Amino acid sequence: MSAKYKPNEIETRWQAYWERERTFYTDENSDAPKFYMLEMFPYPSGRLHMGHVRNYSIGDVVARYKVKCGYNVMHPFGWDAFGLPAENAAIERGVHPAGWTYSNIRDMRGQLQKLGLGYDWNREIATCHPDYYRWEQLIFLKAFEKGLVYRKKALVNWSEKMQTVLANEQVIDGVDYRYGLPVIQKELTQWFFKTTAYAEELLDGIDNVLEGNWPRRVLLEQRSRIGKSHGARVEFKLEEAVDGETALPVFTTRPDTLWGVTFMSLAAEHPMALKLAVGTEREVEVDAFIQKTLAEDKRKRGSEDYEKQGVFTGRYCINPVNGVKVPVYIANFVLMDYGTGAVMAVPAHDQRDFEFAKKYDLPIKVVIHPDENTALDPAAMTEAFVDDGIMVNSEQFTGKSNRASIERIADFLAEKGWGGKTINYRLRDWCVSRQRYWGAPIPVIYCDKCDVVPVPEDQLPVMLPEDVTFEAEGGSPLAKCESFVHTTCPKCGGAARRETDTFDTFVESSWYQLRYASPRYEDGPVDPAAIEKWLPVDQYIGGIEHAVGHLMYSRFYHRLMQDLGFFPKSVSPEPFHKLLTQGMVCKETRYTKDENGNPVWHTDDDIDENGMSKKDGQKVLTGRVEKMSKSKYNGVDPEAIMARYGVDSARMFVLFAAPPENDLVWKDEGVDGVFRFLSRVWNMVQQRLDALKAAFPFDGNVDGLSDAGRELRKLTHQTIKGVTDDVHERFHFNTAIAKCMELMNVISRFSGATDNAGDASIQKEAVLALVNLLSPFAPHICEEIWQQLEQAGSISTVAWPVYDEDAAKESTVTIAIQVMGKMRGTVEAPAGCSNGEMEKLALAHENIQKHIEGKTIRKVIVVPGKLVNIVAN
RNA sequence: GCCAGGGUGGCGGAAUUGGUAGACGCAAGGGACUUAAAAUCCCUCGAGCUAACGCUUGUACGGGUUCGAUUCCCGUCCCUGGUACCA
Structure with missing residues (x-):
């Protein structure tokens, strides 16, 4: 008997081969159409986890498939290398963040290479390297010049x-x-x-480029984060000017309720909040209320049962539409960072204002009635009426539909100079300062004489100093690094201080996809020609957790760099044209309970063969399926799985167990299953190796084939078609693999190849197709078999198989027969048989005759080649 | 609360346009081989009824449209995400 399937031996050999042959290194001279495949780069924690295995296996299948389809594929990899864990390691273990990070990168690169992933390692970048972050500093300075x-x-x-x-x-x-x-x-x-400057463009990009190509959910979340809302700006004049301010502007989406305003609410953070009361007898009370509100944390202020409270400032302002004088309050539920931080309060038609008015005994004035026949009585209302209706008490708008009047009222305000139509966004500007060491220094100098001075371009990069000390709770090590802080002002040459904050690490991950196109370019962050050639990313893959963070920042940053002239406007405004968000990797949790009833989590190794805990001797219970995590002890180490089953099985399992966008439930038995499958493929080839090698390519003559041979040929071509459909764009790798398994099941039962030359050719065709189709999923075993079968080249670069339309066609079809819509039998019919013939066959069917006996046939529905339904009663 | 996505065997999941529900795999049960076990191979496998051909029922629940509904429509329940005083 021939050699057993020993994955580890063949895997290391082929990984070395791909690296030696530069199989997955991008050919910049190729004329083939480009395909830019990218997965979200990882933080180099030092340990690969199953989530990485899944993310990068999915990406690798797509990249390998595209290579085989003839694309010039760029599939780079790098490291999101700045961030807090490195500093924590420095504090806890006394290792320098740089050393720790680079050594983690080394370890993880090794682990990834063991997964057999096809990356162009020549393009590898690490964001903590000065050759990367120096450009980030330049982009920042250019944006600063432009006021962005x-x-x-x-x-x-x-x-x-x-x-x-x-x-x-x-x-x-x-x-x-x-x-x-x-x-x-x-x-x-x-x-x-200034992300807000791009709010409208970010929405346009969604409508014009991303719609249909990104998961709906992600676009929905982005749209709601941008939070565009149409409304009106209204100026409420203060009764008398305070500190030079004469008016309080408000934003409202309901100008139709303007005549119902009975007071005004300001946020505690509003710049006028305290000023309004200064010098009046209310000052102490107002100040106390503002202090109290600001001291409360955001969570409490946002919680549902947070009581609406406020305080009267002692001032009034004037409603422009009717000249009514209304009191100005400070209210704890008004947010400073939405609209203008001031709200016109209409208690009759807004629930919050209603509750506030009830509490402080403020008037409620109804200006919308549900319809002509129903009038609202303010005194009897128990909640605000927020629906549409007919306007009342609103001068020239009385009697009109409120909905239809909203725009006209806004126009009316504009005519009168009291305000006008406006658009408000929920999106805020992006704060990028971090009081941390392990990040890119913000390239700015503070001078007592010259104020804020940007670091001149020829002095970039501002390097992170190495000689710093780390303490657990000591604040920023940079701020304490004298040699870094003290510098001279580039303008006046006097003593000055450096900015000691570093960039949010989301800044680095906002443009790495651009840097990959020209990773060693020295004249700027990106080579414009390379961007024109490679961008946008054709397929991006990563976790759903980045739906609004990273994916929004990158979309902004891409436009920013484009506007700053780093690459031309002819390039798409969107960095990532297609997005796939893969689900989490989960596993059952196992636990016992401690004396307080709290769960004590167990790893598989903590449990003996009788299901008892080795920790406390209790019976171990099975908990919920949860995301693999250190704290729940339900993680599975990829290295252990790779050592036990091989890389191909590990990859196949994560691809087979669920479609990519679903959460995946890890089951060791499932890995057993795919390992068994690969072993069967391997053993089948070993057993039939001589016959497979000796067989001639199929000459197209089907006459000499056995029935089984014909069936196998048909299934082979159907499988090529089906797998291609599944892999191409749909990414249904689970069903693609299932189809390969079906083909394998038929091949393994196929026995005609020994005494029939035609059958032998067909068997060879089937096996070669199977190996070719499986190669993106399980590349190592497929390379090995390809070589054993003495086929030319590496399967990784051999063209994806093409199916023969005729060969895939069924010669007979199974017709389903229904009576009154219920299945009563099936019948074999020649392919392409007429509706009349189908009907005849159906009526002749023994079981059908039983069911229509004594009944009148009213109607017969025929779906060509598929089904006959007889309506009889 | 609002928005979105789901609910299919013991389990993960198939069913691409309204046309044979449960592909493929796991688990389970039975059998072959073996002194035995492992491995491998073969068979069974939604539920109920039947000796069997078959029949009934079944895609969260209740209705509807249709010759025909896992798929479309209305209502209800549950789950999972996102979001939450957004004026």
Whole structure:
């Protein structure tokens, strides 16, 4: 008996072969159409996990398929190498972040190469390298020149534990994403990118480019984050000017309720909030209320049961449409960062205003009735009427539909000079300052004389200093690094200080896809010619968790760089034309309970063969299926799986167990299954090796074939067609693999090849097709078999098989026969037989006759080649 | 609350345009080979009824459209995400 399937031996050999032959290195001189395949690059934590295996296996299948289809494929890889874990390692273990990061990169690169992934390693980048971040500094300075970057004092999410500012995405329910510890609001001067300047363009991109090519969910989330809403701006004049301000502008989507305004609400953060009360007898009370509101954390302010509270400022403003004087309140539910931070309150038609008015006994004035016959009584209302209806008490608009009047009222405001139509966005500018060491330094110098001075371009990069000290809770190591902080002002030459904040790491990941096109370019962040050639990314793959963070920032940054002239406008405004978001890798959790009833999580190794815990001797229970994580002890180490079953089985399993966008439930038995399948393919080839090698290519003459031979030929071509359909664009790798398994099942039962030359040729054709189709999923075993069968070249570069339309055709079809829509039998009919013949065959069927006996046939429905339904009663 | 996506055997999942529900795999059961086990190979496998041909029922639940519905429409329940005082 021939050699057993030993994956580890063949895998290392073929990985070396691909690297030696540069199989997956991009050929810049190729004339073939380009295909840019990209998966989201990882943070180099040092350990590969199953999520990586899944993400990169999916991408590798697509890349390999495109190579085989003749595309000039660019499939690069790199590292999102700045970030907090490196600093934590420095604090906890005394290793320098740079050393730690580069050694992690080395380890992970080794692990990835063991997965047999086809990357162009010549293009590898690490964002922590000065050759990368120097360009980021340049982009920042150019944006600063153009006014697309600015500095402002802002309330930011501050983590006491990490001593840094966090992005909104990094704060979940008031606690940080990493430690789950409280995040407070703190006022700091921060650098911002003007993302809001691109709100409309970001929406256009969704409509014109991404719609239909990105998952609907992601686009929906992006649209709602941008939060475009049409409305009106209305100027409410203050009764008397305060501190030079004469009016309070508001944003409203309901100008139709203007005549129902009975008071005004300002956010506690509103610049006029305290000023209105200064010098009046209400000052103390207002100040106390503002202090109290600001001190409360965001989570509490956002929670459902947060009580609506407010305080009267003592001032009034004038409703422009009717001259009515209304009191100005500070209210804790008004948000400063939406609209103007001031709200015209219409208690009759807004639920929040209604509750507030009830609490503080403010008037409620109805200006919309549900219809002509129904009038609302303010005193009897228990909640605001927020639906559409007929306007009342609204002067010239009385009696009109409120919905239809919204636009006309906005125009009316504009005519009178009281405001007008406006569009408001929820999107905020992007705060990129981080009080952290392991990031790209923000290239700015502060001089007492010259204020904010950008670092001159010829002095870039501003290098991260190496000689810094790390302490657990000591704040930014950069700020304490004297040699870094002290510098001279580029303008006046006097003593000056450097900015000690570094960029949010989302800045690096916003343009890495552009850098890959010319990774060693030295005259700018990107070579414009390379961008024109390679962008956009044709297929991007990554986790759904980046739906609004990374994917929004990159879309913004791409446009920013384009506007700054780094590459031409002829390039698509969107960096990623197609997006696939893959699901998480999950596994059952196993646990026992401690004395307090809290779960004690177990790994598989903590459980003995009787299902008892080795930790505490209790019976181990099975918990929910959850995302693999360190804390739940339900992770599976890819290295262990690769050592036990081989890379091909590990890859095949993650592709076969679920479609890519679904969550995947890890099952060791499932890996057994695909390993068994690959072994069967291997053993079949070994057993029939001589016959397969000796067989001639099929000459197209079907006359000499056995029936089984004909069937096998047909199935081979049907399989090529089916697998191609599944892999091409649809990414249904699970069904593609299932079809390969079906073909294999038929091949293994096929026995006619020994005494029939035609059958032998057909068998060879089937096996070669099977190996070719499987090669993107399980490349190593397929290379090995391809070579054993003495086929020319590497299967990785052999053209994807093409099916023969005629060969795939069925000669007979199975007709389903129904009576009154119920299945009553099937009949074999020649392919292409007429509706009349089908009907005849159906009526002749024994079981059908039984069912229509004594009944009148009313109608016969025939679906050609498929089904006959007899309507009889 | 609002928005989106789901709900199919013991399990993961198929069914691409309204046309044979459950492909493929896992688990389970039976058998062959073996002194035995493992491995391998073969068979069975939604539920109920039947000796069997078959019949009934079944894609969360209740209705509807249709010759025919996992697929389309209306209503209900449940799950999973996203979002939450957005004026």
